[in-house]
Amino acid sequence: MAKIIIPTPLRKFTDNQSTFETSGRTVREAIQELTTQHQGLSQHLLDVNDNIRSFIRIYIGDEDINALQKDATAVEADTVISIVPAIAGGAI
Protein backbone atom coordinates (compact mmCIF):
# COMPACT_ATOMS: atom_id res chain seq x y z
CA MET A 1 0.00 0.00 0.00
CA ALA A 2 1.05 3.57 -0.57
CA LYS A 3 2.23 5.56 2.43
CA ILE A 4 1.43 9.10 3.51
CA ILE A 5 3.98 10.76 5.81
CA ILE A 6 2.20 12.94 8.37
CA PRO A 7 4.20 16.00 9.50
CA THR A 8 4.64 16.67 13.21
CA PRO A 9 2.15 19.58 13.51
CA LEU A 10 -0.67 17.40 12.14
CA ARG A 11 0.02 14.25 14.12
CA LYS A 12 -2.29 15.37 16.90
CA PHE A 13 -5.11 14.62 14.45
CA THR A 14 -3.82 11.14 13.58
CA ASP A 15 -3.47 9.78 17.12
CA ASN A 16 0.24 10.63 16.86
CA GLN A 17 0.75 8.29 13.92
CA SER A 18 3.56 9.49 11.67
CA THR A 19 2.45 7.48 8.64
CA PHE A 20 -0.83 6.40 7.09
CA GLU A 21 -1.28 3.54 4.65
CA THR A 22 -3.69 4.14 1.83
CA SER A 23 -5.22 2.20 -1.04
CA GLY A 24 -6.21 5.41 -2.86
CA ARG A 25 -5.31 5.31 -6.56
CA THR A 26 -4.87 9.06 -6.88
CA VAL A 27 -3.64 11.75 -4.49
CA ARG A 28 -7.22 12.96 -4.11
CA GLU A 29 -8.44 9.48 -3.11
CA ALA A 30 -5.52 9.02 -0.73
CA ILE A 31 -6.20 12.34 1.00
CA GLN A 32 -9.92 11.55 1.15
CA GLU A 33 -9.19 8.23 2.80
CA LEU A 34 -6.88 9.95 5.30
CA THR A 35 -9.35 12.70 6.21
CA THR A 36 -12.25 10.23 6.44
CA GLN A 37 -10.34 8.17 8.95
CA HIS A 38 -8.99 11.22 10.80
CA GLN A 39 -11.68 13.83 10.41
CA GLY A 40 -9.92 16.53 12.46
CA LEU A 41 -7.30 16.74 9.71
CA SER A 42 -9.74 17.86 7.08
CA GLN A 43 -9.88 21.57 7.91
CA HIS A 44 -6.08 21.69 8.14
CA LEU A 45 -5.50 20.10 4.75
CA LEU A 46 -8.45 21.20 2.66
CA ASP A 47 -10.28 24.47 2.12
CA VAL A 48 -14.06 24.79 1.79
CA ASN A 49 -13.83 23.72 -1.86
CA ASP A 50 -11.80 20.64 -0.95
CA ASN A 51 -8.64 22.10 -2.49
CA ILE A 52 -5.29 21.63 -0.75
CA ARG A 53 -4.68 24.70 1.41
CA SER A 54 -2.05 27.20 0.30
CA PHE A 55 0.18 26.60 3.34
CA ILE A 56 0.37 22.86 2.66
CA ARG A 57 2.32 21.19 -0.16
CA ILE A 58 1.81 17.60 -1.21
CA TYR A 59 4.76 15.70 -2.65
CA ILE A 60 5.09 12.35 -4.35
CA GLY A 61 8.65 11.30 -3.82
CA ASP A 62 10.55 14.57 -4.32
CA GLU A 63 8.06 16.04 -6.81
CA ASP A 64 5.41 18.58 -5.89
CA ILE A 65 2.06 17.31 -7.18
CA ASN A 66 1.55 20.75 -8.75
CA ALA A 67 4.36 19.82 -11.16
CA LEU A 68 2.60 16.50 -11.89
CA GLN A 69 -1.15 16.05 -12.35
CA LYS A 70 -2.05 17.83 -9.09
CA ASP A 71 -4.51 15.80 -7.03
CA ALA A 72 -5.24 13.53 -10.01
CA THR A 73 -1.64 12.28 -9.84
CA ALA A 74 -1.60 8.48 -9.80
CA VAL A 75 -0.58 6.68 -6.63
CA GLU A 76 1.14 3.30 -6.91
CA ALA A 77 1.53 0.67 -4.21
CA ASP A 78 5.06 1.87 -3.41
CA THR A 79 4.33 5.61 -3.61
CA VAL A 80 5.40 7.77 -0.69
CA ILE A 81 3.24 10.88 -0.30
CA SER A 82 4.62 13.70 1.89
CA ILE A 83 2.43 16.37 3.43
CA VAL A 84 4.66 19.41 3.97
CA PRO A 85 3.20 22.27 6.03
CA ALA A 86 4.56 25.76 6.56
CA ILE A 87 6.18 25.90 10.00
CA ALA A 88 7.38 29.12 11.54
CA GLY A 89 9.12 28.26 14.80
CA GLY A 90 7.98 28.61 18.34
CA ALA A 91 6.06 31.88 18.54
CA ILE A 92 2.52 32.76 17.52
Next chain:
Amino acid sequence: MSDIQLSPSEMARYARHIAIPEFNVEGQRKLKGAKVLVIGSGGLGSPLLLYLAAAGIGRLGIVDFDVVDESNLQRQVLFTVDDVGKPKADTAAERLRKLNPHIDIRVHNTRFTSENALDLVAQYDVVADGTDNFPTRYLVNDACVLAGKTNVYASIFRFEGQVSVFNYPLEDGSRGPNYRDLFPEPPPPGLVPNCAEGGVLGVLPGIIGSLQASEVIKVITGVGDPLTGRLFLFDAASFTTRILKVAKNPATRIEELIDYELFCGIQPDEEIAVPEIQVSELKTWIDRGADFQLIDVREAYEYDIANLGGTLIPLGTIAERAKQIDRNKKVVIHCRSGKRSADAIRELQHLYQFDNLYNLKGGILAWSKEIDQSVPTY
Protein backbone atom coordinates in the same frame (compact mmCIF):
# COMPACT_ATOMS: atom_id res chain seq x y z
CA MET B 1 38.27 40.25 -3.72
CA SER B 2 42.02 40.67 -4.16
CA ASP B 3 41.94 43.93 -2.16
CA ILE B 4 40.82 41.98 0.90
CA GLN B 5 43.86 40.58 2.65
CA LEU B 6 44.15 38.20 5.56
CA SER B 7 46.58 39.12 8.35
CA PRO B 8 49.03 36.47 9.62
CA SER B 9 46.82 36.08 12.66
CA GLU B 10 43.78 35.49 10.46
CA MET B 11 45.70 33.05 8.28
CA ALA B 12 46.51 31.08 11.42
CA ARG B 13 42.98 31.26 12.72
CA TYR B 14 41.38 30.04 9.49
CA ALA B 15 44.06 27.46 8.64
CA ARG B 16 41.55 24.58 8.56
CA HIS B 17 39.41 26.42 6.02
CA ILE B 18 42.38 27.40 3.91
CA ALA B 19 43.52 23.76 3.89
CA ILE B 20 40.35 22.74 1.98
CA PRO B 21 41.42 22.79 -1.68
CA GLU B 22 38.19 24.24 -3.14
CA PHE B 23 37.96 26.79 -0.30
CA ASN B 24 41.48 28.04 0.03
CA VAL B 25 42.57 31.62 0.80
CA GLU B 26 40.13 32.89 -1.81
CA GLY B 27 37.15 31.37 0.01
CA GLN B 28 38.33 32.88 3.28
CA ARG B 29 38.76 36.28 1.64
CA LYS B 30 35.19 36.05 0.35
CA LEU B 31 33.94 35.36 3.87
CA LYS B 32 35.91 38.36 5.16
CA GLY B 33 34.42 40.53 2.43
CA ALA B 34 30.86 39.35 3.10
CA LYS B 35 28.10 41.04 5.07
CA VAL B 36 25.45 38.75 6.55
CA LEU B 37 22.31 39.81 8.40
CA VAL B 38 20.99 37.25 10.89
CA ILE B 39 17.39 37.96 11.85
CA GLY B 40 16.66 36.49 15.26
CA SER B 41 19.34 35.40 17.72
CA GLY B 42 17.34 32.61 19.35
CA GLY B 43 17.32 28.89 18.71
CA LEU B 44 18.41 29.05 15.07
CA GLY B 45 20.29 32.32 15.47
CA SER B 46 22.56 30.91 18.18
CA PRO B 47 24.35 28.25 16.10
CA LEU B 48 24.11 30.46 13.02
CA LEU B 49 25.85 33.37 14.70
CA LEU B 50 28.40 31.24 16.51
CA TYR B 51 29.49 29.42 13.35
CA LEU B 52 29.35 32.46 11.07
CA ALA B 53 31.40 34.49 13.55
CA ALA B 54 33.86 31.64 14.00
CA ALA B 55 34.10 31.23 10.21
CA GLY B 56 35.15 34.86 9.78
CA ILE B 57 32.21 36.58 8.09
CA GLY B 58 33.49 40.15 7.75
CA ARG B 59 30.36 41.93 8.90
CA LEU B 60 27.69 40.17 10.92
CA GLY B 61 24.44 41.98 11.69
CA ILE B 62 22.12 40.79 14.45
CA VAL B 63 18.46 41.82 14.55
CA ASP B 64 16.61 41.02 17.76
CA PHE B 65 14.44 43.11 20.06
CA ASP B 66 13.93 40.43 22.70
CA VAL B 67 15.59 39.81 26.06
CA VAL B 68 17.00 36.51 27.29
CA ASP B 69 14.49 34.40 29.21
CA GLU B 70 15.33 31.39 31.36
CA SER B 71 13.24 29.16 29.08
CA ASN B 72 15.52 30.13 26.16
CA LEU B 73 18.55 28.43 27.68
CA GLN B 74 17.33 24.92 26.75
CA ARG B 75 18.33 25.64 23.12
CA GLN B 76 19.75 29.15 22.70
CA VAL B 77 23.37 28.24 23.36
CA LEU B 78 24.67 31.78 22.85
CA PHE B 79 23.38 32.71 26.29
CA THR B 80 24.11 31.79 29.89
CA VAL B 81 22.26 32.05 33.19
CA ASP B 82 23.97 35.40 33.82
CA ASP B 83 22.38 36.80 30.64
CA VAL B 84 18.74 36.29 31.71
CA GLY B 85 16.92 39.61 31.41
CA LYS B 86 19.54 41.19 29.12
CA PRO B 87 18.94 42.21 25.48
CA LYS B 88 19.69 39.29 23.19
CA ALA B 89 21.33 41.24 20.36
CA ASP B 90 23.79 43.07 22.66
CA THR B 91 24.54 39.94 24.66
CA ALA B 92 25.09 37.90 21.51
CA ALA B 93 27.43 40.56 20.09
CA GLU B 94 29.48 40.60 23.28
CA ARG B 95 29.88 36.81 23.18
CA LEU B 96 30.74 36.78 19.46
CA ARG B 97 33.37 39.52 19.79
CA LYS B 98 35.15 37.30 22.29
CA LEU B 99 34.88 34.41 19.86
CA ASN B 100 36.32 36.35 16.92
CA PRO B 101 37.86 39.82 17.35
CA HIS B 102 38.66 40.02 13.62
CA ILE B 103 35.07 40.63 12.52
CA ASP B 104 32.69 43.59 12.61
CA ILE B 105 29.49 42.86 14.54
CA ARG B 106 26.58 45.27 14.15
CA VAL B 107 23.74 45.21 16.67
CA HIS B 108 20.21 46.10 15.55
CA ASN B 109 18.34 45.98 18.84
CA THR B 110 14.98 46.47 17.20
CA ARG B 111 11.99 44.61 15.85
CA PHE B 112 12.29 43.75 12.13
CA THR B 113 9.36 45.63 10.58
CA SER B 114 8.01 46.74 7.22
CA GLU B 115 9.37 50.20 8.08
CA ASN B 116 13.02 49.22 8.65
CA ALA B 117 13.31 45.95 6.69
CA LEU B 118 14.54 47.32 3.38
CA ASP B 119 17.04 49.67 5.01
CA LEU B 120 18.49 46.87 7.11
CA VAL B 121 18.62 44.31 4.32
CA ALA B 122 20.28 46.82 1.97
CA GLN B 123 23.31 46.99 4.28
CA TYR B 124 24.10 43.28 3.81
CA ASP B 125 24.80 40.75 1.04
CA VAL B 126 23.00 37.71 2.43
CA VAL B 127 20.16 37.32 4.93
CA ALA B 128 19.66 34.35 7.27
CA ASP B 129 16.13 33.95 8.59
CA GLY B 130 16.14 32.63 12.15
CA THR B 131 12.77 34.06 13.16
CA ASP B 132 9.96 32.25 14.93
CA ASN B 133 6.67 33.52 13.49
CA PHE B 134 4.86 33.72 10.17
CA PRO B 135 4.51 37.51 9.80
CA THR B 136 8.28 38.03 10.13
CA ARG B 137 9.06 35.11 7.82
CA TYR B 138 6.97 36.61 5.01
CA LEU B 139 8.46 40.03 5.72
CA VAL B 140 12.03 38.67 5.55
CA ASN B 141 11.19 36.88 2.30
CA ASP B 142 9.55 39.84 0.63
CA ALA B 143 12.28 42.28 1.72
CA CYS B 144 14.92 39.93 0.29
CA VAL B 145 13.05 39.61 -3.01
CA LEU B 146 12.57 43.37 -3.32
CA ALA B 147 16.18 44.11 -2.37
CA GLY B 148 17.62 41.28 -4.49
CA LYS B 149 19.26 39.42 -1.59
CA THR B 150 19.57 35.69 -1.00
CA ASN B 151 17.48 34.46 1.95
CA VAL B 152 18.90 31.42 3.70
CA TYR B 153 15.86 29.98 5.41
CA ALA B 154 15.36 27.50 8.23
CA SER B 155 12.42 26.65 10.43
CA ILE B 156 11.78 24.21 13.25
CA PHE B 157 8.91 22.57 15.10
CA ARG B 158 9.27 19.94 17.83
CA PHE B 159 11.48 17.29 16.14
CA GLU B 160 11.22 18.59 12.61
CA GLY B 161 13.22 21.12 10.63
CA GLN B 162 13.17 22.70 7.18
CA VAL B 163 16.03 24.39 5.30
CA SER B 164 16.16 26.10 1.91
CA VAL B 165 17.97 28.86 0.04
CA PHE B 166 15.49 31.36 -1.39
CA ASN B 167 15.89 34.04 -4.05
CA TYR B 168 19.32 32.77 -5.03
CA PRO B 169 20.87 34.38 -8.16
CA LEU B 170 20.90 31.85 -11.00
CA GLU B 171 23.28 31.69 -13.96
CA ASP B 172 20.65 33.03 -16.37
CA GLY B 173 20.32 36.20 -14.32
CA SER B 174 16.98 35.24 -12.77
CA ARG B 175 16.39 34.36 -9.13
CA GLY B 176 15.55 30.96 -7.66
CA PRO B 177 12.24 30.24 -5.90
CA ASN B 178 11.34 32.15 -2.75
CA TYR B 179 9.23 31.34 0.32
CA ARG B 180 6.00 32.48 -1.32
CA ASP B 181 6.59 30.13 -4.25
CA LEU B 182 6.55 27.32 -1.70
CA PHE B 183 3.83 28.63 0.64
CA PRO B 184 1.84 31.41 -1.04
CA GLU B 185 -0.13 32.15 2.14
CA PRO B 186 0.36 31.48 5.85
CA PRO B 187 -2.01 29.34 7.90
CA PRO B 188 -4.69 31.35 9.72
CA PRO B 189 -3.91 31.86 13.43
CA GLY B 190 -6.45 29.23 14.54
CA LEU B 191 -4.57 26.56 12.63
CA VAL B 192 -1.15 27.50 14.01
CA PRO B 193 -0.10 25.51 17.08
CA ASN B 194 -0.24 27.72 20.17
CA CYS B 195 2.74 28.23 22.46
CA ALA B 196 1.95 25.18 24.60
CA GLU B 197 1.25 22.92 21.66
CA GLY B 198 4.48 24.07 20.03
CA GLY B 199 7.76 23.28 21.68
CA VAL B 200 11.02 22.17 20.17
CA LEU B 201 13.69 19.64 21.01
CA GLY B 202 16.53 21.82 22.27
CA VAL B 203 19.19 20.29 20.06
CA LEU B 204 17.09 20.57 16.87
CA PRO B 205 17.85 24.27 16.20
CA GLY B 206 21.50 23.35 16.80
CA ILE B 207 21.31 20.88 13.92
CA ILE B 208 19.14 22.95 11.60
CA GLY B 209 20.84 26.29 12.38
CA SER B 210 24.21 24.70 11.65
CA LEU B 211 22.94 23.52 8.25
CA GLN B 212 21.73 27.06 7.67
CA ALA B 213 25.19 28.44 8.53
CA SER B 214 26.72 25.96 6.11
CA GLU B 215 24.41 27.21 3.32
CA VAL B 216 25.31 30.84 4.10
CA ILE B 217 29.00 29.99 3.75
CA LYS B 218 28.36 28.11 0.47
CA VAL B 219 26.35 31.01 -0.95
CA ILE B 220 29.15 33.46 -0.13
CA THR B 221 32.09 31.37 -1.28
CA GLY B 222 30.44 29.63 -4.23
CA VAL B 223 31.73 26.31 -2.89
CA GLY B 224 29.34 23.38 -3.45
CA ASP B 225 25.72 23.48 -4.61
CA PRO B 226 23.48 25.73 -2.54
CA LEU B 227 20.03 24.43 -1.60
CA THR B 228 18.20 26.58 -4.13
CA GLY B 229 15.05 25.11 -5.68
CA ARG B 230 15.07 22.43 -3.01
CA LEU B 231 13.63 22.05 0.48
CA PHE B 232 15.49 19.93 3.00
CA LEU B 233 13.38 18.23 5.68
CA PHE B 234 14.75 16.59 8.80
CA ASP B 235 12.81 14.59 11.37
CA ALA B 236 14.97 13.94 14.41
CA ALA B 237 12.41 11.54 15.90
CA SER B 238 12.61 9.05 13.04
CA PHE B 239 16.01 10.26 11.83
CA THR B 240 14.74 10.67 8.31
CA THR B 241 15.76 13.30 5.81
CA ARG B 242 14.10 14.27 2.56
CA ILE B 243 15.03 16.75 -0.16
CA LEU B 244 12.03 17.99 -2.15
CA LYS B 245 11.93 20.11 -5.29
CA VAL B 246 10.68 23.69 -5.08
CA ALA B 247 9.65 25.40 -8.30
CA LYS B 248 8.93 29.01 -9.06
CA ASN B 249 5.25 29.88 -9.11
CA PRO B 250 4.37 32.26 -11.97
CA ALA B 251 1.51 33.64 -9.86
CA THR B 252 3.84 34.92 -7.13
CA ARG B 253 3.87 38.73 -7.09
CA ILE B 254 5.89 40.73 -4.57
CA GLU B 255 5.76 44.43 -5.34
CA GLU B 256 5.93 46.13 -1.95
CA LEU B 257 6.08 45.40 1.75
CA ILE B 258 2.67 45.06 3.36
CA ASP B 259 1.10 44.73 6.82
CA TYR B 260 2.26 41.20 7.63
CA GLU B 261 0.26 40.86 10.84
CA LEU B 262 -2.85 41.54 8.80
CA PHE B 263 -1.65 39.20 6.04
CA CYS B 264 -1.31 36.44 8.64
CA GLY B 265 -4.76 37.21 10.06
CA ILE B 266 -3.46 38.56 13.35
CA GLN B 267 -5.66 41.35 14.65
CA PRO B 268 -4.12 44.23 16.58
CA ASP B 269 -4.49 43.68 20.33
CA GLU B 270 -6.48 46.84 20.96
CA GLU B 271 -9.33 45.68 18.73
CA ILE B 272 -9.84 42.51 20.66
CA ALA B 273 -9.30 43.64 24.25
CA VAL B 274 -10.94 41.62 27.01
CA PRO B 275 -11.63 42.58 30.64
CA GLU B 276 -8.51 42.12 32.73
CA ILE B 277 -7.55 41.69 36.33
CA GLN B 278 -4.07 42.30 37.78
CA VAL B 279 -2.37 39.62 39.84
CA SER B 280 -2.35 41.99 42.85
CA GLU B 281 -6.14 42.29 42.64
CA LEU B 282 -6.56 38.53 42.39
CA LYS B 283 -4.42 38.18 45.51
CA THR B 284 -6.72 40.61 47.33
CA TRP B 285 -9.79 38.59 46.25
CA ILE B 286 -8.21 35.38 47.53
CA ASP B 287 -7.13 36.98 50.83
CA ARG B 288 -10.57 38.35 51.58
CA GLY B 289 -12.30 35.11 50.54
CA ALA B 290 -14.21 36.63 47.62
CA ASP B 291 -16.63 34.33 45.79
CA PHE B 292 -15.23 33.80 42.31
CA GLN B 293 -14.24 30.96 40.01
CA LEU B 294 -10.68 30.43 38.78
CA ILE B 295 -10.19 28.65 35.46
CA ASP B 296 -6.83 27.52 34.09
CA VAL B 297 -6.80 27.04 30.29
CA ARG B 298 -3.31 25.59 29.98
CA GLU B 299 -2.44 21.96 29.20
CA ALA B 300 -2.32 19.26 31.89
CA TYR B 301 1.48 19.01 31.77
CA GLU B 302 1.74 22.72 32.48
CA TYR B 303 -0.67 22.40 35.39
CA ASP B 304 1.65 19.75 36.83
CA ILE B 305 4.60 22.18 36.65
CA ALA B 306 2.80 24.98 38.49
CA ASN B 307 -0.79 25.92 39.26
CA LEU B 308 -2.89 28.33 41.28
CA GLY B 309 -5.53 25.74 42.16
CA GLY B 310 -7.91 26.72 39.36
CA THR B 311 -10.13 24.31 37.44
CA LEU B 312 -8.17 22.93 34.48
CA ILE B 313 -9.98 23.36 31.16
CA PRO B 314 -7.40 23.40 28.33
CA LEU B 315 -8.07 26.03 25.68
CA GLY B 316 -8.81 23.42 23.01
CA THR B 317 -11.72 22.05 25.09
CA ILE B 318 -13.12 25.34 26.39
CA ALA B 319 -16.14 25.47 24.07
CA GLU B 320 -17.33 21.95 24.81
CA ARG B 321 -16.80 22.40 28.57
CA ALA B 322 -18.35 25.87 28.79
CA LYS B 323 -21.09 24.50 31.10
CA GLN B 324 -18.45 24.16 33.83
CA ILE B 325 -18.00 27.92 33.82
CA ASP B 326 -20.17 29.78 36.33
CA ARG B 327 -22.37 32.54 34.95
CA ASN B 328 -23.44 33.90 38.34
CA LYS B 329 -20.14 35.10 39.73
CA LYS B 330 -16.93 36.62 38.50
CA VAL B 331 -14.68 34.17 36.68
CA VAL B 332 -10.94 34.71 36.39
CA ILE B 333 -9.31 32.85 33.52
CA HIS B 334 -5.59 32.42 33.33
CA CYS B 335 -2.84 30.68 31.37
CA ARG B 336 0.93 31.03 31.39
CA SER B 337 1.29 34.58 30.07
CA GLY B 338 -2.25 35.82 29.40
CA LYS B 339 -2.48 35.14 25.67
CA ARG B 340 -4.40 31.86 25.62
CA SER B 341 -6.72 32.96 28.41
CA ALA B 342 -7.61 36.07 26.38
CA ASP B 343 -8.35 33.80 23.41
CA ALA B 344 -10.53 31.62 25.66
CA ILE B 345 -12.50 34.65 26.86
CA ARG B 346 -13.04 35.88 23.31
CA GLU B 347 -14.24 32.42 22.27
CA LEU B 348 -16.64 32.15 25.23
CA GLN B 349 -17.92 35.69 24.69
CA HIS B 350 -18.47 35.00 21.01
CA LEU B 351 -20.06 31.57 21.33
CA TYR B 352 -22.00 31.86 24.59
CA GLN B 353 -22.17 35.60 25.36
CA PHE B 354 -20.41 35.36 28.73
CA ASP B 355 -20.05 38.78 30.38
CA ASN B 356 -18.42 37.84 33.68
CA LEU B 357 -14.97 36.71 32.52
CA TYR B 358 -11.68 38.40 33.49
CA ASN B 359 -8.28 37.68 32.03
CA LEU B 360 -5.43 37.40 34.54
CA LYS B 361 -2.93 39.86 33.10
CA GLY B 362 0.50 38.30 32.69
CA GLY B 363 -0.81 34.87 33.74
CA ILE B 364 0.95 32.57 36.14
CA LEU B 365 4.28 34.15 35.15
CA ALA B 366 3.16 37.50 36.62
CA TRP B 367 1.81 35.72 39.71
CA SER B 368 5.18 34.06 40.26
CA LYS B 369 7.07 37.32 39.73
CA GLU B 370 4.90 39.66 41.76
CA ILE B 371 3.04 37.57 44.33
CA ASP B 372 4.61 34.20 45.06
CA GLN B 373 8.10 33.41 43.79
CA SER B 374 7.81 29.83 44.99
CA VAL B 375 5.53 29.18 41.99
CA PRO B 376 7.86 27.78 39.30
CA THR B 377 8.08 29.54 35.94
CA TYR B 378 8.67 27.72 32.68
